[in-house]
Amino acid sequence: MIKKLFLIAVIIFLTQSIHAQETQYQYLSGTDKDHTLTWDFFINTGMKSGHWDKIQVPSNWEQQGFGTYNYYQDTKNPEETAQYRYKFNVSKNNAGKTVFIVFEAAMTEAEVKINGKLAGPIHQGGFYTFQYDITSLLNFGGDNLLEVKVSKQSTDQSINKAERKADFWLFGGIFRPVYLKILPKANIDRIAVDAKASGAFNLDVYTANAEIGSVLKARVQKLNGENVGAEISSKIISVEKAATLRGQFKDIALWNPESPNLYQVVVSLNDSKGHLIHRTKQKFSFRTAELRPQDGFYVNNKKIIFKGVNRHSEWPESGRTLSKALNIQDVKLMKEMNMNAVRMSHYPPDPSFLDACDSLGLFVINELTGWQAKYDTEIGTKLVKELVVRDVNHPSIVMWANGNEGGFNYALDSLYAKYDNQKRLVIHPWEKFNGTDTKHYPDYNYVTNATLYGREVFFPTEFMHGLHDGGHGAGLDDFWSMMMKHPYAAGGFLWSFADEGVTRLDRNGEMDIQGNSAPDGILGPHREKEGSFYTIKEIWSPVQISLKDLPVNFDGKIAVANQYHFTNLNQGSFEWRLAKLPAPGDQNKPTVTASGKLKGNNLLPGESGFLTLPLPVNWKNNDVLYLTAFDQYQQELFTWSWPVKMPAVPVVTGNIEKSKIQVAETNKVLTLNVNGITYNFDKNTGYIQDVINKKSKISISGGPALAGVKCSLKDLKHYAIGDDYVVEPVYNSEAKFKVKWIFSSGKPVKLDYEYSINGEVDFMGITFNYPKENITGMKWEGNGPYRVWKNRLKGTKFGIWDNDFNNTITGESWHYPEFKGYYANVYWVTIKNKQSPFTVYTTNKGTFFQMLKPQKAVGATNDNTHPPFPDGDLGFLDAISPIGTKFQSADKMGPQSQKNMQLNYTWNKGSLWFDFK
Structure with missing residues (x-):
């Protein structure tokens, strides 16, 4: 019993001893936007200024x-300055140790005092981690x-130009955590890991x-603590530079976004007699990333394509103060869109965001x-060090960006x-630069020319500017197809991930x-999802299905392509479902009549x-x-859908x-x-004037009108x-334009129409008027639930959808899906x-339905993102208009973004059935 107690005491002592030699952290602030601490605060101008507060x-x-x-x-209150105060205690047990105070970021210039004395030089630069030995x-x-x-403003004008005259919100304050870092007097200051795909392991240790x-020792482990390979050690022979530990590991699992395998290395500093002085632990991965000029970007010797997006670190209620959960x-959400990459715009993010990229799998460009303006060399030299030293060990980071859009100080590149x-x-x-062409916002012709003549590895770091509902998914199909033809293609990064809206406390939220x-x-x-979310999800799915329609003799065989970089398709799976859809007025849900699961094909990438x-x-x-593809983690990649039947003549139900x-x-x-239903026609126009059933007057009027064409009644x-x-209205x-209404006892009303148009048009079809103030919603069978544009047809799914009325303007209000707009392949x-x-009811497969006209965005400075619509309120169309981006009109966006063209006077024919009962 005594021996057992002694053994327990020894174990406890050793555990406490080892723990005492690890870095300790004492938070002086909260840890994120949801976990904060209260400090004293005084601000000199603006809201709640001129007095001490909390x-x-x-x-x-x-x-x-x-x-x-x-x-x-x-431009408003540029002299804004605030003072913070906070009292704290440091245990006597830490006397004799080294204590740093760490600020993960303070915007923009920070002077720090401890007990009335300066902790060190004033820190300049609002997005970087800095520390002082206190x-x-x-x-x-x-x-x-403290x-x-x-x-907010820096005394260094290059910082103000680079950070404070920029196309994003310019906040102030200590917006990331503050903590004490407590270490033994002799300690490991930092480490840098270079672990290659070959298993070669190089570790630089700064003490x-x-x-x-x-003696420095390094032990590579799996995250569960299982040792990998042999321990590496090296004596310190110089204190002027880093000690490098080298090793070679076999049978290691490499990191990539499809399989983000992580390891950890435990590094210890021991005295010459082997006693532990300090120990630290760092996650890392075995991964090689490199540009091969006039070839492409390679990770682990595989040529990869960036399917990326730009992301600001921002949340409406908390500005740039985020949380691990939000990151x-x-x-x-990026992974859900089948993205594999993200660019930091335009500053380094929270460490927890990079941790998430490491563990969940995203390539990162850290910036x-x-x-559009650069730091000068003196301050830039300091900030490059702070950026790289903090983030060097993240395997997700595959390149650095030295500024943005002209904000490049070439002296900092090295x-x-x-x-x-x-x-x-x-x-x-x-x-x-550096063998790359990262052109921002190229139009389709630029991409075509770069594909034909470019000599650089091509990956625009901003493209398809998604202002309002334009860009992003709209035009992406054409752009991506052409970009993939570039001999040195490396993908691209959409602008941008989320609307950078802020809830203004000075404007009642x-x-x-x-x-x-x-x-x-x-x-x-x-993080409300726009329609382009699903278009991107389909276009960038690593499992590609090209089948557009089910052929008449469909035998269940569907062509499939593996567009992963590293993963065999047999690691994933598929699920198919057959369903019957309810008829109009039937409140039942769709019924799945048959389904099955399939293992993925044995197909290598490509x-x-x-x-x-x-x-x-x-x-x-x-x-x-329906056919759904799942990845190896059982996450949905995309669900494709195909209607089995053509639109049909409506079946009469109920009592007519x-x-x-x-x-x-x-x-x-x-x-x-x-x-029992009354139909009134205007004899001057030939249009229906209204319809009256037993319940009410129905104010449908003004049609059928030929969309975009003025017709005079003969x-x-x-x-x-x-x-x-x-x-039968007869027009000149x-x-x-030919129209024929057919009324039959006991049946809904049938409308036959045909028209012929020659040349370029924005849209084609027929329309009716109906007071928008009377409309409360729409239910339909067709593609949904999001509206479409001519150049954004992918991403929707065939089924029964039910949307309530809203007047959402994409990017200016956020009740999605938007109600007004074009809808694809509507059966009824x-x-x-x-x-x-x-x-x-429609009788032509592929009919577009127009529900009213979207309102132009208040902030729109041109019509690029406000496409043409017919004059009518309700349209049944054979062709619709495309949408552009902030910087380009639709005609600059590729083949699908051109106007509709008919070279000959071909007659377009269609029929509609109206049930007004």
Whole structure:
């Protein structure tokens, strides 16, 4: 018993001893936006200024109700300065150790005092981690006072130009955590890992106060603590430079976004007798990243394509103060869009965001701030070091960006390698530099020319500017197809991830997106998904299905392509479903009649093959076939859908009052009463004027009008054919427009129409008017739930959808899906309204339905993102208009973005059935 107690005591002692030799952290602030601590605070101008108050740290002070909001440049209250105070205690047990105070970021210039004395030089630069050795300033075991003076503007004008005159929100404050880092006097200051795909392992260890002859040891482990290979050790022979430990490891799992395998290395500093002095632990991965000029970008000897997006570190209620949970959420949303890369715009992010990229799998371009203006060399040299030293060990980072769009200080380019033993590529986003062409916002012709004649590895670091609902998914299909033809293609990065909206506390919580400056995300400020989210998801899916329609003799065989870089398709799986869809008025949900699961094909990256679905014999009795691809983690890559049947003549349900068709007319109106429903036609135009059923008047009017063409009525014929009655407006021959209404007892009303148009047009089809103030929603069978554009047809799914009315303007309000717009492949649609709902059935597959006209964005400075719509309110169209981007009109965006062209006078024919009962 005594021996057992002694053994337990020894174990406890050793555990405590080892723990005492590890770095300790004592937070003086909270850890993120959701976990803060209260400090004393005083601000000199703006909101709640001129008196001492309380503030939560970390935070941007504007989002705590202080100071002044500025976007793009500090033109209002540029002298804004605040003072922070906080009292803290450091245990007596830490006397004799080294204590650093660490600020993960303070915006923009910070003067730090401990107990009334300066901790060190004023730190300049708002996005970087900095620290001071405050050991000699502390009262161990007693109270200590931390005082921080933070100024929005820097005394260094190059910082103001690079950071404070930039196209993003310019906040102030200590917006990332503050903590004490407590180490033994002799310690491991930092490490840099270079672990190659070959298994070669190089570790640079920087020490402080270590004696020559001390021993460094490194043990590589899996994250569960299982040792990998042999321990590596080396004696310190110089304290002037880093000690390098080298090893070679076998059978290691490499890191890539598809399989983000992580390891850890435990590094210990021991004295010459083997006693542990200090120990630290660092996650890393075995991974090689390199540019091969006039070839491409390679990771682990595989040529890769960046499917990326630019991301600001921002949340509406907290500014640039984020959280681990939010950072993980953003990475998961990118992965959900089948992205494999992200560019930091335009500053280094929270460490936890990079941790999420490491563990969940995203390539990262990490960026030094410099939005169209550069740091000078003196300050830039310091900030490059702070950037690289903090982030050097993240395997997700595959290159550094030295500024943005002209904000390049060429004297800094060589400094990255000084702190990065992996010697990662340095680029200048927007510029041809270092063997790369990262052109921003190329139009389609630029991409075509670069494909034909370019000599650089091509990956635009900003493209498809997603202002409002334009860009992003719209035009991406054409751009991506052409970009993939480039012999040195390396993909690209969309602009941008989320609308950079801020809830303004000086405007009762109004969401401010600064006109057209910040509503350019694929997601809204609170990560609301726009339609382009799903278009990108389909286009960038690593499993590609090219089947557009089910052929008549479909036998279940579907062509499939593996566009992964590292993963065999047999690591994933597929699921198919056949479903029957409810008819209009049927409140039941779709019914799955048959389904099955399939293992992925044995296809290596880049290979194609066929997937065979074991469909039942009666599969054609269903309405829709769905096919879902899953990755190796059972995450959905995309779900494709194909209608099984063509649009059909509606089946009459319920009681329709059969009666003899009654006809009456005046000088102005032709009236028919059919099945208890009254139809009025305007004799001057030939258009329907309204419909009256037993419940209400239905104010449908003004149609069918030929979209975009003025037609003058020549005659309004009406006549009986057997038991049916026909109303036939006749237009002047140059209109090339024919219309025929057919009324039958006991049936819905049929409308036959045909038209012929020659040349370029924005849209083609017929329209009707209906008061938008009466519309409450729409339910339809077709592609949904999002609207489409001519150049953004991918990403929707065939089914039954039910959307309520909204007046959402993409990027200026965020109730998605937007209600107004074009919808694809509509088989029938029920117009829900305040009068009496009515349903219209189509008979042509591929019919587009127009629901009203979207309102032009208030912040729009041109019509690029406000495409043409017909004059009518409800349209049944054969062709619709494309949409452009912030910088390009639609015609600059590729083949799918051109106007609709008919070279000959071909007649387009269609039929609609109207059920007004």
